[in-house]
Amino acid sequence: MRCAPKLAPASSLAAFALDDFESRSGSAASVVRTIAGLYLRHQSAPIPRPRAIELACAAGISSPAAQTAISRLIDRGLLEPVQTGELTVTAPAKAMFARGNRRIFTPRNMSNADHWVLVAFSVPESLRALRHQLRKHFIQLGGGLVSAGLWIFPEYLHAEVLEVLNALEARRYATLFVAQSPQYPGDARQAAAQWWDLAKISKLHHAFLATTAGLDAASAGEHIAYRSYVTLIDAWRAIPYLDPGLPEAMLPESWPGQESRQRFLEISESCKVRAQRYASLLLGR
Amino acid sequence: MRCAPKLAPASSLAAFALDDFESRSGSAASVVRTIAGLYLRHQSAPIPRPRAIELACAAGISSPAAQTAISRLIDRGLLEPVQTGELTVTAPAKAMFARGNRRIFTPRNMSNADHWVLVAFSVPESLRALRHQLRKHFIQLGGGLVSAGLWIFPEYLHAEVLEVLNALEARRYATLFVAQSPQYPGDARQAAAQWWDLAKISKLHHAFLATTAGLDAASAGEHIAYRSYVTLIDAWRAIPYLDPGLPEAMLPESWPGQESRQRFLEISESCKVRAQRYASLLLGR
DNA sequence: TCAATTTCTTGGCGAGCGTCACAATACTGA
DNA sequence: TCAGTATTGTGACGCTCGCCAAGAAATTGA
Numbered sequence: 001m002r003c004a005p006k007l008a009p010a011s012s013l014a015a016f017a018l019d020d021f022e023s024r025s026g027s028a029a030s031v032v033r034t035i036a037g038l039y040l041r042h043q044s045a046p047i048p049r050p051r052a053i054e055l056a057c058a059a060g061i062s063s064p065a066a067q068t069a070i071s072r073l074i075d076r077g078l079l080e081p082v083q084t085g086e087l088t089v090t091a092p093a094k095a096m097f098a099r100g101n102r103r104i105f106t107p108r109n110m111s112n113a114d115h116w117v118l119v120a121f122s123v124p125e126s127l128r129a130l131r132h133q134l135r136k137h138f139i140q141l142g143g144g145l146v147s148a149g150l151w152i153f154p155e156y157l158h159a160e161v162l163e164v165l166n167a168l169e170a171r172r173y174a175t176l177f178v179a180q181s182p183q184y185p186g187d188a189r190q191a192a193a194q195w196w197d198l199a200k201i202s203k204l205h206h207a208f209l210a211t212t213a214g215l216d217a218a219s220a221g222e223h224i225a226y227r228s229y230v231t232l233i234d235a236w237r238a239i240p241y242l243d244p245g246l247p248e249a250m251l252p253e254s255w256p257g258q259e260s261r262q263r264f265l266e267i268s269e270s271c272k273v274r275a276q277r278y279a280s281l282l283l284g285r
Numbered sequence: 286m287r288c289a290p291k292l293a294p295a296s297s298l299a300a301f302a303l304d305d306f307e308s309r310s311g312s313a314a315s316v317v318r319t320i321a322g323l324y325l326r327h328q329s330a331p332i333p334r335p336r337a338i339e340l341a342c343a344a345g346i347s348s349p350a351a352q353t354a355i356s357r358l359i360d361r362g363l364l365e366p367v368q369t370g371e372l373t374v375t376a377p378a379k380a381m382f383a384r385g386n387r388r389i390f391t392p393r394n395m396s397n398a399d400h401w402v403l404v405a406f407s408v409p410e411s412l413r414a415l416r417h418q419l420r421k422h423f424i425q426l427g428g429g430l431v432s433a434g435l436w437i438f439p440e441y442l443h444a445e446v447l448e449v450l451n452a453l454e455a456r457r458y459a460t461l462f463v464a465q466s467p468q469y470p471g472d473a474r475q476a477a478a479q480w481w482d483l484a485k486i487s488k489l490h491h492a493f494l495a496t497t498a499g500l501d502a503a504s505a506g507e508h509i510a511y512r513s514y515v516t517l518i519d520a521w522r523a524i525p526y527l528d529p530g531l532p533e534a535m536l537p538e539s540w541p542g543q544e545s546r547q548r549f550l551e552i553s554e555s556c557k558v559r560a561q562r563y564a565s566l567l568l569g570r
Numbered sequence: 571t572c573a574a575t576t577t578c579t580t581g582g583c584g585a586g587c588g589t590c591a592c593a594a595t596a597c598t599g600a
Numbered sequence: 601t602c603a604g605t606a607t608t609g610t611g612a613c614g615c616t617c618g619c620c621a622a623g624a625a626a627t628t629g630a
Contacts, residue, residue, distance in 0.1 A: 064629085129580080131616085175431060409585085430588080
């Protein structure tokens with residue numbers, strides 16, 4: 001019998017039931033993880049380890065870095081060796097990838113008329129760690145902090161908020177409301193700037209735009225398209241989580257969100273098919 | 286020039302802009318106040334003081350008690366002597382009575398589908414008195430406390446909540462949401478029992494039911510009808526303020542609200558016209 | 571595998587909020 | 601007007617909140 005995948009003490013279990021962003025985008029670990037989510041998870045047959053490494057190398061990762069990255073994903077329980085030198089994506093990882101799919105590839109924006117989800121919670125001081133966890137995951141989900149103990153989300157995140165609460169076994173400490181038309185003291189932009197860390201989110205977008213600036217791979221070959229696509233997804237992946245996609249009326253003057261989103265959709269559209277073909281080519285060898 | 290009406294230091298000003306319940310129902314002061322709201326305020330001509338006293342006596346108040354009660358209402362600025370021995374209801378008092386009219390005489394009940402108003406507020410520690418005021422008026426308005434700093438009201442109280450916030454100059458510290466379908470940890474009844482002081486509200490209803498138990502004045506004369514009606518209104522007046530009229534799904538097993546409300550409507554219907562006629566009779570003398 | 575760096579967890583801190591108790595005030599009825 | 605009573609305003613307390621910093625742990629690339 002094989003050893004169970006090693007899990008970090010507290011958070012990884014929840015992170016697995018939820019979603020994690022434990023590697024920095026652009027790093028070898030992150031890119032391999034992206035590749036796993038994009039291609040490996042759809043393979044029904046086990047993948048020979050050299051093929052996986054080739055996929056990573058083709059995306060610009062050095063061979064030894066890819067080696068270690070894969071080993072570490074095995075340790076984390078995302079990948080699983082089935083035979084000597086062959087790998088599969090584990091079931092919980094597949095589920096996790098599937099959950100993230102819609103959010104990443106069809107990022108949503110709110111309109112001014114969209115509704116909200118409010119979460120009012122109060123946990124006793126004895127469970128302080130839980131509070132921290134909740135705050136962390138709420139931020140990671142795109143939540144804003146209205147006032148102490150009251151969080152706000154776009155309504156399209158309703159289900160995911162409940163998932164967080166359930167996964168952390170905090171459902172009993174929270175009350176949810178579906179709300180419309182908030183009436184703040186000032187205007188909408190003031191409220192948004194107070195509830196969300198817009199500076200941080202803006203930085204994410206600018207980093208994405210910088211990373212993907214030279215990625216016009218419309219007329220390049222399949223290899224370049226593949227590499228561009230993986231880079232794109234890897235740089236993009238976390239953004240639709242942290243950015244709630246606030247309606248235009250709540251955002252500051254020059255907000256990079258729209259440009260960023262458009263860039264993603266354009267390059268994605270332009271590279272996706274050829275990237276897939278190239279990945280299949282490597283995997284099918 | 287006459288002295289301005291004496292006002293208590295802080296609260297009466299706000300209470301005048303809002304509504305006050307500074308006298309206990311059933312007391313002479315309260316009954317005279319009820320009579321002022323029911324009849325005196327509709328008189329265009331000044332009312333001779335003896336007539337006002339007769340109205341109070343006819344409702345079961347002793348003559349000297351009526352005297353002092355009227356004097357005190359003058360001190361409070363609700364009544365105003367225009368000539369020697371003649372009275373009018375002051376303009377702000379008329380406005381206050383008018384505001385209370387709909388709430389008292391057409392008490393509302395929520396249905397299970399009705400929406401809510403959420404008020405999230407946060408005031409700095411330096412304005413602690415304001416916090417107390419807010420809490421007091423929110424309770425007096427039928428609000429429930431969801432968690433620290435988050436109050437909930439039936440949506441039909443939306444305007445009145447805003448009035449409280451404006452009158453206390455607290456608009457800038459509060460954010461309002463119109464919400465639907467709260468999702469509590471437990472069931473609806475548990476949530477209501479936690480958010481509102483249902484025991485206190487229940488006591489109010491039972492007190493009302495006890496006071497109005499023997500008031501079947503359907504076939505009595507105009508005097509009895511008048512007396513019953515004033516007693517009824519006086520005993521009832523505060524209830525629609527403190528009771529939000531929660532939907533049936535949120536109330537405990539044996540809730541007196543429905544019976545109480547029905548009793549009010551029945552006796553009101555049965556006595557109103559005759560009571561009015563009797564009051565006109567006394568006033569027209 | 572290993573060291574540098576970054577993250578994350580953990581505990582302390584100040585602030586906001588409701589509750590409670592007490593003193594001052596206001597109300598009540600004779 | 602006056603004494604008895606109830607209510608209200610005020611301050612202290614405990615709880616929970618987010619924030620911050622230091623220590624622990626994990627991640628990263630070679």
